[in-house]
Amino acid sequence: MPRHMPHVDVVIVGMGWTGAIAARELADTGLRIVGLERGPYRDTIPNFAVPNTMDELRWSVRGEMFQNLSRETVTFRNHLKQTALPMRRLGAFLPGEGLGGAGVHWNGQHWRFLPTDFQMRSHNEARYGKKAIDPELTIQDWGVTYDELEPYYDKFEYVCGTSGQAGNLKGAIREGGNPFEGPRSREYPCPPLKQSYGPRQFAETARGMGYKPFPQPASNMSQDSYTNPDGVQMGPCTYCGFCERFGCYNWSKASPFNTVLPIALKNPNFELRCDSHVTRVELTPDRKSARGVTYVDAAGQALFQPADLVLLCAFQFHNVRLMLASGIGPGYDPRTAKGTVGKNFTYQTIAYTYPFFANKRMNGYAGAGAMGMTLDEFNGDNFDHGPHGFIGGGYILAQTTGARPIQQSTLPDGSPSWGSGWKRALHDWYDRSFTIQAHGGSTAHRANYIDLDPTYRDAFGVPLARITFDFPQNDLKMRQFLVDKSVEIAKAMRPDHLKVSLPPVPFSIVPYQTTHIVGGAIMGVDRNTSAVTTHLQSWDVPNVFVHGASAFPQNAGYNPTNTLAALSYRSIEAIKSKYLQNPGTLI
Amino acid sequence: MTRDPDHPAGRASRRGFLIGGAASALALDAGTVEAQQATSVAPQRPDAVVPPGCPPQPGQVPTRGPQGYRFLTNPEVETLTAMADRLIPADDLGPGAVEAGVVTFIDRELGGQFGAAARWYMAGPWAEGAPSQGWQLALTPAQIYRIGFLALDRWCLGVNGKRFVDLGPADQDAVLTLLEQGKIDLDGVSSAAFFQLVWQNVVEGYLADPVYDGNRGMAGWRLLNFPGTNPALTEAVALNGEVYRIDPVSIGA
Ligand SMILES: Cc1cc2nc3c(=O)[nH]c(=O)nc-3n(C[C@H](O)[C@H](O)[C@H](O)COP(=O)(O)OP(=O)(O)OC[C@H]3O[C@@H](n4cnc5c(N)ncnc54)[C@H](O)[C@@H]3O)c2cc1C
Numbered sequence: 001m002p003r004h005m006p007h008v009d010v011v012i013v014g015m016g017w018t019g020a021i022a023a024r025e026l027a028d029t030g031l032r033i034v035g036l037e038r039g040p041y042r043d044t045i046p047n048f049a050v051p052n053t054m055d056e057l058r059w060s061v062r063g064e065m066f067q068n069l070s071r072e073t074v075t076f077r078n079h080l081k082q083t084a085l086p087m088r089r090l091g092a093f094l095p096g097e098g099l100g101g102a103g104v105h106w107n108g109q110h111w112r113f114l115p116t117d118f119q120m121r122s123h124n125e126a127r128y129g130k131k132a133i134d135p136e137l138t139i140q141d142w143g144v145t146y147d148e149l150e151p152y153y154d155k156f157e158y159v160c161g162t163s164g165q166a167g168n169l170k171g172a173i174r175e176g177g178n179p180f181e182g183p184r185s186r187e188y189p190c191p192p193l194k195q196s197y198g199p200r201q202f203a204e205t206a207r208g209m210g211y212k213p214f215p216q217p218a219s220n221m222s223q224d225s226y227t228n229p230d231g232v233q234m235g236p237c238t239y240c241g242f243c244e245r246f247g248c249y250n251w252s253k254a255s256p257f258n259t260v261l262p263i264a265l266k267n268p269n270f271e272l273r274c275d276s277h278v279t280r281v282e283l284t285p286d287r288k289s290a291r292g293v294t295y296v297d298a299a300g301q302a303l304f305q306p307a308d309l310v311l312l313c314a315f316q317f318h319n320v321r322l323m324l325a326s327g328i329g330p331g332y333d334p335r336t337a338k339g340t341v342g343k344n345f346t347y348q349t350i351a352y353t354y355p356f357f358a359n360k361r362m363n364g365y366a367g368a369g370a371m372g373m374t375l376d377e378f379n380g381d382n383f384d385h386g387p388h389g390f391i392g393g394g395y396i397l398a399q400t401t402g403a404r405p406i407q408q409s410t411l412p413d414g415s416p417s418w419g420s421g422w423k424r425a426l427h428d429w430y431d432r433s434f435t436i437q438a439h440g441g442s443t444a445h446r447a448n449y450i451d452l453d454p455t456y457r458d459a460f461g462v463p464l465a466r467i468t469f470d471f472p473q474n475d476l477k478m479r480q481f482l483v484d485k486s487v488e489i490a491k492a493m494r495p496d497h498l499k500v501s502l503p504p505v506p507f508s509i510v511p512y513q514t515t516h517i518v519g520g521a522i523m524g525v526d527r528n529t530s531a532v533t534t535h536l537q538s539w540d541v542p543n544v545f546v547h548g549a550s551a552f553p554q555n556a557g558y559n560p561t562n563t564l565a566a567l568s569y570r571s572i573e574a575i576k577s578k579y580l581q582n583p584g585t586l587i
Numbered sequence: 588m589t590r591d592p593d594h595p596a597g598r599a600s601r602r603g604f605l606i607g608g609a610a611s612a613l614a615l616d617a618g619t620v621e622a623q624q625a626t627s628v629a630p631q632r633p634d635a636v637v638p639p640g641c642p643p644q645p646g647q648v649p650t651r652g653p654q655g656y657r658f659l660t661n662p663e664v665e666t667l668t669a670m671a672d673r674l675i676p677a678d679d680l681g682p683g684a685v686e687a688g689v690v691t692f693i694d695r696e697l698g699g700q701f702g703a704a705a706r707w708y709m710a711g712p713w714a715e716g717a718p719s720q721g722w723q724l725a726l727t728p729a730q731i732y733r734i735g736f737l738a739l740d741r742w743c744l745g746v747n748g749k750r751f752v753d754l755g756p757a758d759q760d761a762v763l764t765l766l767e768q769g770k771i772d773l774d775g776v777s778s779a780a781f782f783q784l785v786w787q788n789v790v791e792g793y794l795a796d797p798v799y800d801g802n803r804g805m806a807g808w809r810l811l812n813f814p815g816t817n818p819a820l821t822e823a824v825a826l827n828g829e830v831y832r833i834d835p836v837s838i839g840a
Pocket residue numbers: 013014015016017018019036037038039093094095096097098099100101102103105106107108109110111244245276277278279313314315316318370515516547548549559560561562564
């Protein structure tokens with residue numbers, strides 16, 4: 001029997017972006033809140049201080065702040081007939097562990113989704129007809145609109161001091177911004193970041209070809225200082241080039257530490273417990289209500305934390321696994337397409353193009369996680385898909401995040417793989433190229449889902465999440481389309497070499513692609529086709545709310561965090577204004 | 588940066604310390620390659636000892652940093668040194684992997700968390716799986732080196748009558764190519780996986796921060812003009828294709 005802890009009103013599972021936002025937003029309610037985080041306590045000082053934060057081997061290659069797989073991983077297979085095997089080493093994605101979650105080692109690419117992204121099915125059916133959509137694609141509308149989310153996008157951007165240039169201000173299209181974006185209620189809080197040589201040249205070439213490049217929205221601080229609406233301060237980004245995969249030394253990259261956590265931690269009713277790994281949400285026998293959560297502390301002791309309200313903020317697949325392992329909602333079955341939990345696992349469809357210039361230094365080490373110039377002409381439904389035979393799209397981004405020698409030394413195809421020739425190629429080609437990333441969306445497919453693995457377990461004896469995933473044909477066509485466009489622009493830059501790098505098909509767990517894994521506890525307006533409501537409330541266990549990208553019915557062609565944060569803000573507001581008046585009932 | 592508390596800035600005393608360090612390493616473990624080189628080269632050519640903050644030149648002996656090995660056996664040191672010397676040779680572009688201390692780097696890594704696969708999921712059952720399912724070997728990196736080096740020497744002795752270390756450079760390159768292509772059976776370990784592991788670690792030791800005992804004198808970073816742990820690079824953003832010259836700094840130089 002686990003030891004019982006004193007009862008609290010709210011327990012938050014996971015203290016990354018969504019958990020920290022929830023703790024901040026509930027701070028003025030007077031509710032007693034406990035935040036449980038499986039990883040260690042940390043803060044900018046001392047954990048991300050220079051020079052030790054600029055250690056490529058420790059943080060990026062060995063992955064010291066990523067999830068420790070020796071305790072917990074996922075299993076993976078491409079299709080139902082394969083036996084899933086554990087992801088034994090980190091590869092395709094890099095989940096976070098420790099206070100702040102992946103919000104510590106993210107890039108800060110701070111995107112909104114397009115208005116039409118939220119009506120993925122109805123919009124595409126209306127424009128292209130039902131037949132244009134592959135019947136195996138289980139794409140759905142979100143049940144919220146862009147306009148409903150706009151105030152929350154705006155809020156998170158001001159909390160993070162996001163830099164950028166508005167392209168659509170209350171419906172007026174503005175030069176230099178993204179002309180395709182949904183209307184913004186006001187400008188970005190900070191002006192765009194500086195851009196380095198590669199992205200600047202890319203933008204100039206693209207402009208000459210008739211495109212409308214604009215600076216990528218970035219939560220890397222572009223000003224000397226910034227104070228957010230809560231009075232929390234940020235410092236200037238110094239383009240250190242150790243951004244994504246690292247903690248920021250200068251309070252410049254928005255993370256829970258320099259935004260929402262300081263306010264949450266000031267609340268005397270909030271208690272943070274790190275090194276506390278939640279293994280289960282405990283339900284009443286009828287499975288209609290949660291009693292609290294069981295967790296294991298640093299000493300290996302099992303504890304029961306009773307709570308009236310449970311917020312799952314543990315990151316996408318952890319949320320889904322906790323739901324399945326605890327019996328929250330019906331698990332999805334790909335054979336019948338019935339059940340909701342685990343359904344519509346999607347990813348991001350990425351490809352890279354590298355133009356090389358023998359006599360130019362990019363000075364890519366002077367980079368920032370979200371520095372770059374973007375084109376949005378081929379994202380979402382910003383173009384006519386009629387002749388192309390696929391739906392969806394992605395942005396094309398020329399970026400410079402750093403030139404870290406072990407992992408960011410890109411060499412032209414045909415370079416020797418070792419020996420004197422390799423050394424010569426490294427000397428001649430290091431920092432002579434930059435990345436053009438095609439960042440495509442991901443459509444939901446009937447056979448891509450998450451369930452519990454029948455064989456493999458974590459260090460606490462709980463079954464691992466099993467991911468079954470391969471790229472849908474729709475998305476591979478889209479990827480090729482985006483690569484063709486990227487190559488066209490890159491060629492117009494007249495490079496000495498051009499390299500295209502496509503992640504393997506079938507999808508492989510090995511090469512890093514992105515950590516934008518989404519779905520599995522998707523939101524919607526119908527309990528037969530979604531696991532949570534548009535307020536992220538479990539249809540089946542109404543005192544459980546599930547935050548994070550697990551709620552996305554499919555993925556758009558953008559990075560997810562602004563959208564998942566906006567959904568969290570909206571959910572917490574509804575908890576405060578509606579749920580708490582009638583606890584335990586559906587909002 | 589000098590980390591010698593007794594002689595914080597003195598160049599002459601620093602050099603004395605370095606030579607003393609090499610000598611004591613010899614006393615501790617006379618069999619290691621680095622120690623042998625230290626005795627044969629350092630006393631006759633005092634300039635061959637690398638001054639602090641400078642990259643070692645081809646033929647120079649990297650003497651700073653702790654000497655001796657924690658994990659690797661003497662034959663393993665010999666094989667790894669020979670391999671590293673072919674994988675990233677010293678040439679007119681500057682020091683190679685051996686001069687940069689890669690053998691010591693790998694020794695430390697294998698004796699630590701990485702060698703023990705401390706952060707990998709290592710519970711069975713084990714199956715080969717599809718390539719898309721990634722790494723599925725039941726061995727830690729330390730075990731792979733141990734098994735791989737032994738099996739490689741056995742293979743070389745069988746085919747050439749010589750250990751890897753005793754082959755000429757061209758023959759060594761030919762063996763490395765076979766390893767890379769997965770064409771040598773290393774006691775059940777795929778030679779391609781073995782090669783990739785060694786190659787990955789050699790590159791790491793050449794380009795990681797010197798705090799891990801490789802990349803001595805920041806030799807790897809100087810080859811690239813990488814600024815190291817300089818965090819304030821704002822002025823480099825404005826350049827238009829010309830190189831940003833700045834002396835690299837590191838955590839551990
Ligand atoms: C390298 C990298 C770059 C990225 N770049 C971008 C970007 O530029 N733009 C963007 O929009 N997004 C980016 N992301 C994604 C972004 O980090 C995530 O979307 C965001 O952090 C998700 O917030 P979350 O609260 O859902 O999860 P997290 O922030 O990861 O927080 C989840 C927390 O829950 C904890 N936890 C998990 N399981 C348990 C358990 N059982 N018990 C207790 N605690 C638990 C974890 O340890 C973690 O701290 C990036 C991610 C990575 C890895």
